[in-house]
Amino acid sequence: MLFNSLDFAVFLPVVFLLYWFITSKNLKHQNLLLVVASYVFYGWWDYRFLALIFLSSIVDYSIGLQLKKDRKSSRRKRLLGLSIVFNLGFLGFFKYYNFFADNFVEVFSFFGKQISSNTLNIILPVGISFYTFQTLSYTIDVYKRKLEPTTDFISFLAFVSFFPQLVAGPIERATNLLPQFYKKRKFQYNKAVDGCRQILWGLFKKIVIADNCAEYANQIFNDTNEYSGSTLVIGAVFFTFQIYGDFSGYSDIAIGTSRLFGFNLKQNFATPYFSRDMAEFWRRWHISLSTWFRDYLYIPLGGSRGSTRVSVRNTLIIFLVSGFWHGANWTYIVWGFLNALYFLPLLLWHRNRINTNIVAENRSLPSFIELLQMGFTFCLSVFAWIFFRADSIAHAMNFISRIFSNTLFKLPTVRPTYLIVIVVLFIIIEWLGRHGKHTLETLFSNNSRALRWAFYMVLIGCIFIFKGEEQEFIYFQF
Amino acid sequence: MKTFFKNITFFGSVFFVLAQCSYFILDRASSLEYDKRLEMLMEGEINKELLVFGSSRGSGNILAAQLEKETGFSSYNLSYQAANLLYQEFILKTVIAYNNPPKKIVMAIDNPAEFNGNTGMRFRNDRLFPLSKYNYINSELINQDKRTVLSKLLYIDRVSTNMFKTTKVNPPSLNPFESCGSRPIILKPKGELVYSKVLPDYSIHVETASYIQAFKNMQSICKKNNIQIIFVFPPNFMVFNSNFYNRFKQLMFPENKVFVYDTLNPAYKNDRYFYDVSHLTKDGAKIFTTEISQFIKSL
Numbered sequence: 001m002l003f004n005s006l007d008f009a010v011f012l013p014v015v016f017l018l019y020w021f022i023t024s025k026n027l028k029h030q031n032l033l034l035v036v037a038s039y040v041f042y043g044w045w046d047y048r049f050l051a052l053i054f055l056s057s058i059v060d061y062s063i064g065l066q067l068k069k070d071r072k073s074s075r076r077k078r079l080l081g082l083s084i085v086f087n088l089g090f091l092g093f094f095k096y097y098n099f100f101a102d103n104f105v106e107v108f109s110f111f112g113k114q115i116s117s118n119t120l121n122i123i124l125p126v127g128i129s130f131y132t133f134q135t136l137s138y139t140i141d142v143y144k145r146k147l148e149p150t151t152d153f154i155s156f157l158a159f160v161s162f163f164p165q166l167v168a169g170p171i172e173r174a175t176n177l178l179p180q181f182y183k184k185r186k187f188q189y190n191k192a193v194d195g196c197r198q199i200l201w202g203l204f205k206k207i208v209i210a211d212n213c214a215e216y217a218n219q220i221f222n223d224t225n226e227y228s229g230s231t232l233v234i235g236a237v238f239f240t241f242q243i244y245g246d247f248s249g250y251s252d253i254a255i256g257t258s259r260l261f262g263f264n265l266k267q268n269f270a271t272p273y274f275s276r277d278m279a280e281f282w283r284r285w286h287i288s289l290s291t292w293f294r295d296y297l298y299i300p301l302g303g304s305r306g307s308t309r310v311s312v313r314n315t316l317i318i319f320l321v322s323g324f325w326h327g328a329n330w331t332y333i334v335w336g337f338l339n340a341l342y343f344l345p346l347l348l349w350h351r352n353r354i355n356t357n358i359v360a361e362n363r364s365l366p367s368f369i370e371l372l373q374m375g376f377t378f379c380l381s382v383f384a385w386i387f388f389r390a391d392s393i394a395h396a397m398n399f400i401s402r403i404f405s406n407t408l409f410k411l412p413t414v415r416p417t418y419l420i421v422i423v424v425l426f427i428i429i430e431w432l433g434r435h436g437k438h439t440l441e442t443l444f445s446n447n448s449r450a451l452r453w454a455f456y457m458v459l460i461g462c463i464f465i466f467k468g469e470e471q472e473f474i475y476f477q478f
Numbered sequence: 479m480k481t482f483f484k485n486i487t488f489f490g491s492v493f494f495v496l497a498q499c500s501y502f503i504l505d506r507a508s509s510l511e512y513d514k515r516l517e518m519l520m521e522g523e524i525n526k527e528l529l530v531f532g533s534s535r536g537s538g539n540i541l542a543a544q545l546e547k548e549t550g551f552s553s554y555n556l557s558y559q560a561a562n563l564l565y566q567e568f569i570l571k572t573v574i575a576y577n578n579p580p581k582k583i584v585m586a587i588d589n590p591a592e593f594n595g596n597t598g599m600r601f602r603n604d605r606l607f608p609l610s611k612y613n614y615i616n617s618e619l620i621n622q623d624k625r626t627v628l629s630k631l632l633y634i635d636r637v638s639t640n641m642f643k644t645t646k647v648n649p650p651s652l653n654p655f656e657s658c659g660s661r662p663i664i665l666k667p668k669g670e671l672v673y674s675k676v677l678p679d680y681s682i683h684v685e686t687a688s689y690i691q692a693f694k695n696m697q698s699i700c701k702k703n704n705i706q707i708i709f710v711f712p713p714n715f716m717v718f719n720s721n722f723y724n725r726f727k728q729l730m731f732p733e734n735k736v737f738v739y740d741t742l743n744p745a746y747k748n749d750r751y752f753y754d755v756s757h758l759t760k761d762g763a764k765i766f767t768t769e770i771s772q773f774i775k776s777l
């Protein structure tokens with residue numbers, strides 16, 4: 001079920017009413033309702049893969065309990081290994097089997113040996129990368145004794161399948177989300193209203209920004225050879241806003257929806273395009289994934305505490321794995337590598353932690369230097385997104401070489417004025433709301449209700465009027 | 479919780495009232511259009527004895543005013559450029575729903591692309607969007623998956639960006655409307671056309687099932703309403719594709735008639751009567767329309 005569908009517009013109020021009016025007296029019933037609702041939500045897309053989520057839940061729940069019983073380190077290690085192999089095995093099969101099969105064949109043919117490719121017609125289960133990482137975090141935290149394993153199976157099922165964040169995150173840690181299922185939730189007016197605001201902004205980002213930008217980005221990326229360099233730049237910039245609007249929009253709707261049910265999910269985006277360097281960008285973009293990799297991969301590998309060589313190696317690993325996590329294509333790996341190249345100079349010169357606060361924190365406008373820094377960082381990310389969006393490395397290289405041709409200074413042939421105006425207004429609103437955990441949290445909070453409501457109504461009106469051709473959320477494929 | 483529901487309800491009510499004001503945008507959008515035919519159909523203003531259906535070949539190659547004069551049947555052209563059979567079926571249903579059924583329909587056939595869903599022919603949603611204020615049109619847009627059912631309730635869900643035009647849309651200078659709805663091509667492009675003598679092939683594998691079904695549906699609707707269909711094959715600047723013609727005859731109901739342009743007429747081998755390979759200029763359309771009139775009179 002898509003967040004921006006009529007199905008969800010009916011589903012959400014029904015679950016909300018059942019949750020607060022029918023099952024609110026009994027925590028177990030409330031959790032069970034969430035499990036059923038989550039399975040319906042997921043099954044709406046393809047019910048066959050519900051078995052996968054259920055199986056994954058059973059395995060990690062059982063391993064968690066076993067880890068508690070076993071005191072022997074070697075047996076505990078084996079149990080952890082079993083969980084990792086099981087979860088990553090599923091992920092590897094559904095997501096990466098064909099990629100490895102194809103590349104295996106290509107490597108052999110490079111050495112003059114022809115073998116036939118045995119790729120399978122595999123459907124990638126939506127959200128598998130997200131819930132796999134979520135369940136893995138549970139087992140690892142239990143193994144490290146950071147978390148007591150749960151004995152409440154229903155709560156665990158709800159934790160794994162919690163519908164707001166099941167298919168595209170944020171990737172929640174068991175230490176944050178699981179305990180919330182043990183406690184009785186109370187309806188809080190302010191929290192629910194703020195949740196609605198966040199849902200509204202998420203829908204705006206997805207429907208108005210991402211879907212409209214997608215139309216032009218797709219048009220330009222699909223016909224790269226037909227356009228001038230300047231138009232290709234427009235295409236890359238539109239994709240930059242598309243992916244941000246799409247993914248951060250989804251996260252906003254997920255977090256806002258959770259708040260309606262009394263849950264607190266992690267912030268996943270913090271106005272990343274206002275970052276002053278790439279290190280800051282990565283602290284603000286897809287935060288739940290970055291911190292997951294930091295805690296479960298980067299730090300166990302030694303982080304930045306060892307020699308320079310180890311730091312560089314770990315940084316490269318984390319960015320390459322992050323790229324590969326996004327999809328089974330070399331384009332994602334190059335995207336990850338490129339980001340590592342952006343990040344490494346900052347790490348080596350110890351400048352990766354200089355911009356930890358919000359830009360222009362106590363000012364309404366950035367300084368000239370900050371503006372330049374933001375502009376430069378934005379350009380770097382636009383360049384990297386070309387690889388992310390391209391169908392292949394050859395496509396990306398062709399796209400880039402055409403940008404840097406003599407047509408770069410021609411007037412772009414695609415320049416939708418209305419969309420450019422909307423994107424500029426969007427940037428202004430995001431700038432004004434950059435202090436909050438989401439854009440609308442603090443925006444107009446000191447103004448009268450009439451003004452606030454008028455603003456929200458304008459946003460809803462825009463969602464109806466400027467809705468682009470419906471596109472699936474990009475991160476569903478990951 | 480009470481306050482939450484109270485505020486949500488109040489907010490929703492205020493929004494609903496304001497959102498309905500967008501009807502004015504919808505109303506204005508329809509008034510800016512130059513092609514009023516669909517609107518006239520829904521107002522029941524096209525009660526003619528003979529209607530012309532088709533795509534651009536019907537629109538430009540058949541002159542309804544001339545047909546009216548030569549046959550004595552009051553006529554109107556309801557062809558739309560690039561309209562596929564699904565759209566033509568929709569137009570026929572609209573005719574039947576809001577107007578008196580005609581006695582005859584002259585339907586221009588795109589030889590050989592009529593049943594092929596992979597050409598540029600399409601359902602002309604772009605003609606429907608500006609008329610979203612009509613519930614009938616909105617329902618069709620919902621059928622076409624271009625609107626959600628919410629648009630039945632909220633006018634604002636029928637508004638789209640292209641409705642914010644400031645000026646009236648002008649018809650293209652190449653083929654402006656004539657009286658009776660035809661749009662003959664009045665300009666002649668530079669450059670010569672080369673007549674092709676190669677007999678084109680035709681394969682049923684290019685056919686689209688939904689198009690075939692729409693074609694059958696149109697014939698069934700006409701049969702039910704006692705409308706005679708005359709299928710007409712306009713000339714192309716090439717040898718006649720009899721392979722497609724033979725296939726076409728298999729799909730045609732026996733009570734309907736088919737008319738093929740006079741393949742021996744030297745005018746159809748003269749490029750001065752053609753705008754491009756498959757479209758006649760106005761002079762060519764006059765010749766072709768006369769042939770159709772004679773055929774109708776002979777029935």
